[in-house]
């Protein structure tokens with residue numbers, strides 16, 4: 001990166017675009033790579049989303065519902081609570097279904113067991 005200053009980097013990118021507009025938008029044979037401007041593309045994507053949003057949102061709701069369960073949390077023993085799918089952020093596999101509080105606790109500790117052990121020790125120290 002030649003510029004640490006974001007404004008200078010943006011100005012450089014704009015100069016590059018102005019100098020290379022033709023190369024970026026045209027094929028070697030001189031025909032346009034696309035007949036749509038970026039604004040037209042964005043508009044078409046918006047319209048496509050509007051046409052399909054009920055299906056897209058239904059799929060998202062179904063996926064969210066598949067990840068939700070009711071029951072007892074195996075970690076804090078809360079009874080009859082909503083359980084969420086807990087997954088490993090490094091490998092992606094499902095570790096189990098736990099309550100939202102426990103899931104957030106793991107997430108806030110960044111799944112770091114050593115941090116959790118230190119938190120337990122800290123909790124013990126502050127009790128008197």
Ligand SMILES: [Zn+2]
Pocket residue numbers: 073074075076077078098099100101102103
């Ligand atoms: Zn829990």
